[in-house]
Amino acid sequence: MTKADKMENLISIGELARLTGITTHTLRVWEKRYGTPHSQRLPSGHRRYPKEDVPRLRAIAKALESGYRASKVVSGTLEELQGLMGLKPFIEPNSNSTSTEEAKISSNEMLIERWVKGIHMYDDDSLLQGFHQQWNKVGPLKFIMDCAAPLIERVGTGWETGELTIPHEHFATECLSSFLTSKWRQLNSRKEGWTAILATLPGETHSLGLLMSAVVASLSNAKIIYLGLNTPLEDIIATASKNNADLLCISVSSGEKQDDPEDGLLQIRKELGKKIKIVAGGRGTPENLPGVLKMDDFTKFNDWLGVFESTLNFT
Numbered sequence: 001m002t003k004a005d006k007m008e009n010l011i012s013i014g015e016l017a018r019l020t021g022i023t024t025h026t027l028r029v030w031e032k033r034y035g036t037p038h039s040q041r042l043p044s045g046h047r048r049y050p051k052e053d054v055p056r057l058r059a060i061a062k063a064l065e066s067g068y069r070a071s072k073v074v075s076g077t078l079e080e081l082q083g084l085m086g087l088k089p090f091i092e093p094n095s096n097s098t099s100t101e102e103a104k105i106s107s108n109e110m111l112i113e114r115w116v117k118g119i120h121m122y123d124d125d126s127l128l129q130g131f132h133q134q135w136n137k138v139g140p141l142k143f144i145m146d147c148a149a150p151l152i153e154r155v156g157t158g159w160e161t162g163e164l165t166i167p168h169e170h171f172a173t174e175c176l177s178s179f180l181t182s183k184w185r186q187l188n189s190r191k192e193g194w195t196a197i198l199a200t201l202p203g204e205t206h207s208l209g210l211l212m213s214a215v216v217a218s219l220s221n222a223k224i225i226y227l228g229l230n231t232p233l234e235d236i237i238a239t240a241s242k243n244n245a246d247l248l249c250i251s252v253s254s255g256e257k258q259d260d261p262e263d264g265l266l267q268i269r270k271e272l273g274k275k276i277k278i279v280a281g282g283r284g285t286p287e288n289l290p291g292v293l294k295m296d297d298f299t300k301f302n303d304w305l306g307v308f309e310s311t312l313n314f315t
């Protein structure tokens with residue numbers, strides 16, 4: 001490696017702070033106290049850090065957020081930190097598991113870890129084949145609850161700790177999105193039941209919650225009109241009204257860039273006739289909005305849909 005290459009792999013303390021969320025002050029204190037992250041000095045005296053330190057420092061930031069003390073985690077390796085956070089890359093089967101529940105949990109974890117391995121290798125064939133197999137084995141609802149939601153949660157944590165990169169995250173969400181889309185559209189074809197509109201609010205960029213809701217809603221007799229991401233409020237309202245919708249489902253992620261979900265939901269509620277039920281789910285859904293039923297759990301959503309459609313005199 002040339003001197004120029006070496007310099008390219010070095011970043012300033014400000015850049016390191018930006019990439020890891022750890023303040024420059026804390027980085028300096030840790031270096032003094034624990035000797036890590038270790039910096040090199042330029043002739044000018046400015047600190048430079050190797051880029052490879054970023055994933056380890058992100059994992060440290062995550063561990064601190066989870067309540068670990070700096071003294072316990074700052075000197076840890078990336079592998080140790082991932083182990084601490086329950087993220088051992090490929091979990092071994094637990095030979096001492098006696099109860100079926102434990103065995104089920106561990107086999108589910110192993111399945112997710114196998115898929116994460118596929119994501120590491122950008123192996124869409126094995127990933128999609130795995131999704132199909134599991135869907136056929138456990139059925140749509142369990143696939144969503146036990147496989148799709150935990151996988152995406154795991155991808156999120158992998159990204160936060162630096163184990164997975166942004167391209168890995170995009171690759172994983174694209175594979176899962178296309179799989180879920182093909183499944184709910186199959187279930188929705190040639191239906192003539194009552195009408196459910198599925199949408200997200202303006203500014204929303206996370207679509208998987210809505211796609212999972214589409215799978216669950218298509219297990220009922222509802223005909224789904226799927227408006228997808230980032231739909232203007234007036235278009236949601238107009239589509240629901242013109243199509244005599246019975247139900248409007250909104251998914252709200254925890255992304256901070258979207259418009260205020262509370263305002264949006266209240267405006268939709270105000271403009272829509274009372275006959276249209278509104279159900280909202282997802283981590284960013286506000287609590288206790290009048291006329292908006294907050295529901296996070298897809299099993300409950302599925303049960304609720306059964307009861308709801310029995311009130312619609314739908315034959």
Ligand code: B12
Nearest residue numbers: 149156206207208209251254255256257281282283296301
């Ligand atoms: C996948 C993902 C992405 C993908 C989205 C791809 C896609 N097509 O959806 C991509 C890579 C595009 C992305 C982008 C961004 N993301 Co992002 N992303 C995620 C990730 C990993 C998963 C999100 C997700 O889909 N979760 C699955 C949903 C389904 O989970 P949920 O909301 O908890 O909902 C549950 C239930 O409530 C229920 N549910 C959901 N909806 C509904 C609806 C109904 C009707 C019902 C009944 C139930 C229900 O389903 C879930 C089941 O468990 C999360 C991390 C995480 N752990 O969530 C970050 C995360 C949401 N993203 C985050 C951020 C910051 C971003 C970016 C701003 C990053 C950036 N700096 O650019 C951008 C957004 C850019 C923008 N312009 O806004 C942050 C948000 C933090 C915050 N509070 O603001 C998170 C939490 C990551 C983090 N820890 O920092 N992201």
